Every structure is written in structure tokens, then in C-alpha cells.
Amino acid sequence: MTPVPVPVPGDRSREARALALAMSLLAAAAAGMVFHVYGAADGLEPVDVLRSGLIFLSTWWLAWGAALALLGLTARRIARQPGTAPIRGRTVVLVPVCNEDAQVTFARIAAMDASLATTGEAARIDFAVLSDTRDEAMAAAERHWFARLLADRAGWGRMFYRRRARPAGRKAGNVEDFVASAGAAWDYAVILDADSLMEGATIVEMIRRMEADPGLGLLQTLPRTVRARSLFGRAMQFAAGFHSPVFARGLVALQGRTGPFWGHNAIVRLDAFAASCGLPELPGKPPFGGPILSHDYVEAALLARAGWAVRLDTDLHGSYEEAPENIVDHARRDRRWCQGNLQHIRLLAAPGLRGWSRFVFFQGIFAYVAPMFWLAFIAASIAALHGAEVPDYFPQDNWPIPVFPVDQTPKAVGLALGVFGLLVLPKLAIALQAVATGRARAFGGAGAALRATLAELALSTVIAPVLLAFQCRSVLQVVVGHDGGWPPNNRGDGGLTLAEAWAAGRWISGWGLAGIVATQALAPGLTPWLLPVTLPMLAAPLVIRATSRPARPGVFPVPEDAALPPVLALHDAQLAAWDAPEAAVA
Amino acid sequence: MTALPPTDRAFGTDPADPAPLPVAPRAMPKQVLVAPAGRRWQGLRAWLLRRLPGLRRAG
Numbered sequence: 001m002t003p004v005p006v007p008v009p010g011d012r013s014r015e016a017r018a019l020a021l022a023m024s025l026l027a028a029a030a031a032g033m034v035f036h037v038y039g040a041a042d043g044l045e046p047v048d049v050l051r052s053g054l055i056f057l058s059t060w061w062l063a064w065g066a067a068l069a070l071l072g073l074t075a076r077r078i079a080r081q082p083g084t085a086p087i088r089g090r091t092v093v094l095v096p097v098c099n100e101d102a103q104v105t106f107a108r109i110a111a112m113d114a115s116l117a118t119t120g121e122a123a124r125i126d127f128a129v130l131s132d133t134r135d136e137a138m139a140a141a142e143r144h145w146f147a148r149l150l151a152d153r154a155g156w157g158r159m160f161y162r163r164r165a166r167p168a169g170r171k172a173g174n175v176e177d178f179v180a181s182a183g184a185a186w187d188y189a190v191i192l193d194a195d196s197l198m199e200g201a202t203i204v205e206m207i208r209r210m211e212a213d214p215g216l217g218l219l220q221t222l223p224r225t226v227r228a229r230s231l232f233g234r235a236m237q238f239a240a241g242f243h244s245p246v247f248a249r250g251l252v253a254l255q256g257r258t259g260p261f262w263g264h265n266a267i268v269r270l271d272a273f274a275a276s277c278g279l280p281e282l283p284g285k286p287p288f289g290g291p292i293l294s295h296d297y298v299e300a301a302l303l304a305r306a307g308w309a310v311r312l313d314t315d316l317h318g319s320y321e322e323a324p325e326n327i328v329d330h331a332r333r334d335r336r337w338c339q340g341n342l343q344h345i346r347l348l349a350a351p352g353l354r355g356w357s358r359f360v361f362f363q364g365i366f367a368y369v370a371p372m373f374w375l376a377f378i379a380a381s382i383a384a385l386h387g388a389e390v391p392d393y394f395p396q397d398n399w400p401i402p403v404f405p406v407d408q409t410p411k412a413v414g415l416a417l418g419v420f421g422l423l424v425l426p427k428l429a430i431a432l433q434a435v436a437t438g439r440a441r442a443f444g445g446a447g448a449a450l451r452a453t454l455a456e457l458a459l460s461t462v463i464a465p466v467l468l469a470f471q472c473r474s475v476l477q478v479v480v481g482h483d484g485g486w487p488p489n490n491r492g493d494g495g496l497t498l499a500e501a502w503a504a505g506r507w508i509s510g511w512g513l514a515g516i517v518a519t520q521a522l523a524p525g526l527t528p529w530l531l532p533v534t535l536p537m538l539a540a541p542l543v544i545r546a547t548s549r550p551a552r553p554g555v556f557p558v559p560e561d562a563a564l565p566p567v568l569a570l571h572d573a574q575l576a577a578w579d580a581p582e583a584a585v586a
Numbered sequence: 587m588t589a590l591p592p593t594d595r596a597f598g599t600d601p602a603d604p605a606p607l608p609v610a611p612r613a614m615p616k617q618v619l620v621a622p623a624g625r626r627w628q629g630l631r632a633w634l635l636r637r638l639p640g641l642r643r644a645g
Contacts, residue, residue: 128607143603143604147604150604156605159605160605161606162603163603178607179612180613182607182608183611183612183614184610184611271612274612274613275615277614278614279617279619280618280619283620302617347619351619351621351629
């Protein structure tokens with residue numbers, strides 16, 4: 001089928017892209033220039049040029065994020081009227097699983113099915129569990145709980161299960177295998193993760209939007225993080241609920257017809273997906289060759305290459321996911337994403353891609369390379385100060401009055417404040433807008449939302465150096481050719497013992513200590529400046545342990561605390577029913 | 587598609603699957619993502635020619 005392009009009404013994405021790029025490049029250029037003047041005050045050295053370049057690149061990345069927030073804060077809100085027309089096409093909800101807790105996962109399917117039943121459209125929507133589980137005991141549990149699901153939801157003929165004999169190509173291969181063997185039975189597929197939950201009304205509305213726009217190949221929702229319990233998880237959940245919608249609206253302003261795909265909580269048009277998204281294995285061995293890990297970005301780019309629109313609709317609510325509960329699980333998932341995004345270096349020049357798709361790949365790569373620039377900047381600064389000459393206060397012979405060098409401290413402080421502002425101001429601006437518009441009421445009220453914003457900023461400041469260490473290690477592992485594979489996600493309460501935290505973070509402590517000792521020995525003037533980085537690194541095991549502990553009630557409030565979404569309540573009820581003694585016997 | 591009778595669903599990867607998927611293949615051709623070096627240059631040249639009319643006149 002050939003896509004039927006439907007123009008996006010009032011599409012200003014080209015102007016928005018130019019504005020965001022210009023703003024971020026200007027901020028980066030200003031930071032680079034200020035630092036150049038500061039560094040060259042005692043004579044221009046090659047290391048000063050290097051440091052100015054690193055500041056330019058690092059600031060650009062921060063400024064790009066700030067520009068997204070600014071666009072999101074100022075963009076016109078798009079709120080489409082929910083449709084009422086009966087849906088015509090057939091849809092399958094795909095649940096790929098791999099060594100997951102079958103009872104919890106299949107209870108989610110039961111909850112979504114029950115939610116769909118209230119819409120009157122359930123007859124045209126089926127479910128398919130696509131299992132790549134290797135563990136035989138877990139596979140047996142899947143069969144057991146799937147049988148329960150079929151019985152409880154009368155799912156024969158509309159709920160399917162298949163387990164692949166050979167799990168080639170990981171999740172993308174799993175979905176591809178489904179499309180190749182059974183995809184012609186449906187018009188649309190809602191692609192989920194094992195921890196995804198969606199309200200039935202949201203699924204139906206997504207189908208209606210696909211049917212209203214025959215040129216739309218993929219529609220992505222912005223999932224809200226739910227069920228977090230640890231301090232780390234609650235902070236991430238608050239940020240995802242409070243800040244992410246604004247950043248996402250900024251992204252929408254830039255997307256045009258080339259929006260994102262995040263791999264789950266999205267709907268695809270199956271004939272478009274089948275015709276455009278067959279992923280080849282990249283030549284060579286992993287990490288840069290082999291199966292494409294971050295397949296979702298590539299699939300979005302391929303749909304756009306074939307002329308299909310890919311869209312993120314931020315006004316679609318009722319879409320949920322869970323997230324890692326501690327830094328170690330977050331870093332494990334991030335390791336996979338890092339390898340997948342760096343693999344996109346191979347695809348930057350892929351034939352026929354839209355320019356924006358290439359830029360999205362570039363952004364994904366840059367997100368992981370940017371921490372390396374900060375690290376390189378710190379190292380170069382220590383080297384520069386170590387090699388700095390002592391100022392000559394009497395440069396002219398026989399001149400009794402000392403000549404003091406021009407104090408450059410205000411420039412350095414100004415630059416540091418500017419960089420800090422790029423990090424902090426977007427979140428503060430989002431909080432103030434939420435208070436002004438009343439959105440903060442759902443987050444416990446204005447006071448609670450502001451307190452949570454400040455607490456999240458403080459926690460992020462402590463966690464950031466630890467995450468930076470994990471990210472840098474991931475990048476270096478990929479660069480030296482180490483394949484991280486596809487480790488399964490840990491789900492559960494995420495609490496870590498001190499021994500587990502020590503095992504995961506002691507190498508970061510070592511680097512933090514080495515950083516303090518090296519700075520004190522080579523450039524003692526820098527030691528206090530670097531303490532915000534080196535101290536959290538030194539205390540990494542404690543940070544990891546403390547943030548994995550359960551959060552106090554009311555910390556980082558989200559709307560779901562006050563009113564549990566219906567599909568989550570259905571999930572709880574289903575789990576309670578299956579946990580009852582007679583269910584265990586069955 | 588309406589609910590399929592069991593006979594049409596009796597095809598799965600694993601005979602132990604409790605409710606196998608229907609047999610309804612849809613072709614999913616592999617896409618070209620890494621072009622050979624020669625084709626890459628041809629693509630770049632075509633892109634430049636489209637955008638730089640002066641280059642077209644020159645070449």
C-alpha cells in the first residue's frame with residue numbers, strides 16, 4: 001500500500017527546528033567564546049582551544065534540552081476531540097515477553113481486555129503474547145497463566161500465544177516473526193512492553209486516529225511511569241509525569257511527519273510496517289554489527305523514508321509503563337540503549353532517510369557521547385592548571401610597581417552559572433507554569449509540586465555523577481567492542497543491600513577517590529570546584545543503596561497516588577483474584 | 587478477521603502453545619540500511635545535484 005500524505009495543518013516544524021538549533025548553537029557559541037577568553041587570559045595554549053571546543057559541545061547538548069523545554073512551554077497545546085465513529089479495521093495488541101513474571105504480565109492483559117470491554121469495541125481487538133522466554137520453568141508458568149487468562153476472559157479465538165523456537169533478532173525479530181507469520185490477519189498492531197498498561201478507551205482512540213489519517217504509519221503515546229516505590233523510582237516517576245509532557249510537546253513542535261517511536265505503547269499500521277520495517281542484520285560483529293538493538297528509532301526512520309507519517313500525540317492519556325527502581329537497574333537498561341544508539345553511527349548515511357531522521361540518530365548518539373565531553377573537559381582543565389605558569393608580577397625590568405593579571409574569575413563563575421542555569425531553569429520554568437495553569441494541583445498542589453521539583457533537582461545533582469560514570473563506562477565498553485547483550489529487566493521493589501550497592505558502585509568510589517587525589521596533587525585550586533562531582537562518586541555505593549530504599553509516603557507526588565487509573569485498579573483486582581487460594585490450586 | 591476456528595489456528599512454533607497464532611503471512615522484506623560505498627557516493631552526488639543547480643551546470 002502506498003501512503004496517502006495528509007498535510008499536517010499549520011505545520012511549523014521547519015521553523016521550530018531552525019529556532020531550536022539556532023538558540024542552542026548560540027548558547028554554545030557564547031559559552032565557548034567566554035571560556036576562550038578566560039582560558040587565553042594567561043596566553044593561548046592548545047589545551048585552551050580544546051577546552052573551549054569541549055565546552056561548546058557540552059553546552060550545545062544542554063541548550064538543546066533547554067530549547068525543547070522552551071518550545072514545549074510556549075507551543076500551542078494540541079487536544080483532538082475523541083472520536084465516536086465505530087472502528088472498522090482489526091487490531092491486535094502485541095505483548096512481547098522474555099523471562100517475565102507471567103502472572104503479573106498476563107494480569108495486565110486481563111485488565112486491558114476488561115477495560116476494552118467497557119468501550120463496546122472489544123470485538124475487533126485481539127491480543128497476542130509473543131514469547132521469547134528461554135527458561136523452561138518460566139515458559140511453563142506462561143502456559144499455566146495464559147490458560148487462566150483464556151478461561152477468565154473467555155479469550156478463545158481472540159487471545160493468542162506463541163513461543164518462538166529460536167529467538168533471533170530479540171524484540172524486533174520477535175515482532176517481525178509475528179508480522180511475517182500472522183500479520184495479515186490484522187490491520188493495526190498496538191505494540192507494548194511486558195510492563196505496559198493502556199486504558200481500553202485509549203487503544204480505541206488510537207485506532208480511530210489511525211483510521212482518520214490513512215497516511216499515518218505509526219502513532220506513539222507518551223506513557224506515564226507508574227507503581228514506583230523507591231526514592232529513585234519515585235523521583236524518576238515524578239520527573240516523567242511532571243516534566244516529560246512539556247519536553248514531549250517541544251518534541252511535537254519539531255516532529256512534523258517524522259515523529260518518534262519508543263518501541264512500545266504505540267500503534268502501527270501493519271501493512272506499512274511490514275513493507276517498510278524489515279530490519280537487516282548489520283554487517284560485522286556486535287556491538288556495531290549484528291542485530292539492530294535500538295530498533296524503534298530505525299523503524300520510525302524507515303516508515304518516514306517510505307512516506308508514512310510518524311506522530312507523537314501528547315493528548316492521548318491512559319498509557320502507562322513501569323521503570324527501573326534503582327540506579328543499577330537503570331544503568332543496566334541504559335547500557336543496552338547506549339550500545340543501540342552508538343550502533344546508529346552505522347546508519348547515519350543510510351540511503352534515502354529524511355534529514356530529520358538522521359538528526360534524531362545523531363541526537364541519540366550525542367546523548368551518550370556528551371558525558372565523555374564533560375569528563376574530557378575536567379581532565380583537560382586539571383592538565384591546563386597543572387601546566388600553568390606562575391604570573392609574572394614584574395614583567396618589565398626596573399619597574400617597581402607590580403602588574404597584576406586581569407581577574408578572570410567573574411567569567412568562570414558566570415559560565416558555571418550559565419551552564420547550571422541551562423540544567424535547572426527549564427525544570428523551574430515548567431514548575432512555575434504548572435502552578436500558574438493549575439496543573440500542579442494533580443501533583444499535590446503548588447507547594448508540594450515546587451518542593452518536589454527542588455527535591456528532584458537536588459537528587460539529580462547527587463545522582464548525576466554516578467550516572468555519568470556508568471554512562472562513560474558503557475560508551476568505553478562499546479567503543480572497545482564489548483557486546484553487552486540484552487539483559488532482562490529486573491522488576492520488583494528494587495531494594496538493594498549495602499553489599500549489592502558496594503559491588504555495583506565500588507569502582508565509581510575508586511575513580512572518585514582517584515579524582516580527588518589527582519586534582520589535589522596536580523591542580524589544588526580545582527579541588528573545591530570538582531567536589532560536586534567527586535564526592536557523589538566517592539559515596540556511590542551509599543547513593544545507590546539510599547536511593548533504592550522505599551520512599552516515604554507522599555514523596556514526589558503524582559496524580560496516580562490520589563486516583564488510581566481504572567486499568568491499574570483492574571490489574572490489581574485481577575492479581576488479587578489470581579492470588580486467591582483457589583487460583584493457586586487451579 | 588473474525589474469531590478463527592481451532593482448525594485454522596492449529597499452527598504454532600511450539601506444539602505446546604495453548605492458543606497458537608493464526609496462519610496469515612505478510613511479507614516483510616529486509617530494508618537496505620548500509621549501502622555499498624559506490625552507491626553511497628552516487629546518493630550523495632544525486633543529493634548535491636538536486637540542491638546545487640550550479641554544480642549541475644558544471645558537471
